[in-house]
Amino acid sequence: MNRHTEFSGIQPKDHFWVEIYHLMNSIVQPRPIAWISSISSEGAVNLAPFSYFNICSMNPPIISNSIFFNRDGSEKDTLKNIKATKKYVVGTVSFQASEKANISSAPFDASVNEFEEANVHSIDRGSGEPPFISESPVQLVCELNQTLPLGEGAGVGTLVLGNVKEIYLSSELKDCEWQKGIPPEVMNNVGRMGGDFYAKTTDVFQLARATVDK
């Protein structure tokens, strides 16, 4: 195994934030992608991918997303919608759906429905409810727990914590013993890396959890 013995330091405060953004994205990787379906208080449907995404508590389940301000300092539609309606749905992004997820990330106007732009099939859940994403085998129905603004302006995130109220699995997963987890090849998720790189999850390996002999 390579050992690293000499390092050079970088102080984020001495650099333009976009340089640090590219650097951090290439360090903290691969990142899971939340494909977030949300609606505005007027009922406009929105879809966009977010990779500053994780689980932060399990009993009950709570997930986190960090949603940055747009580079012009304005709020992203997803954040506006979640703050306004407190509801959103997170779908997973498989390799097959990765191109559509990427198209849905384009900076469309709030009035534009990204499901239509990216040719993603929505599953209607009734008025006032964000639709399911038919290209995702799993849907997490979330309710806003809290937002934690980390500042304001370009490059600044708002941490969004959501309670996972319901978990819907596609009938294609009906043979999975979900209580033991869904096999990675069935999810076929992609991970976000630095730059324009993504990772497939087809090259996996297992390590039994380490224990201490007593």
Ligand SMILES: Cc1cc2nc3c(=O)[nH]c(=O)nc-3n(C[C@H](O)[C@H](O)[C@H](O)COP(=O)(O)O)c2cc1C
């Ligand atoms: C794979 C991927 C992951 C992304 N992750 C994030 C993220 O974690 N946070 C963020 O603010 N923007 C992220 N973006 C950018 C948003 O998807 C993009 O700004 C989008 O236009 C936001 O849409 P909205 O204004 O409809 O909410 C990501 C883009 C891609 C392609």
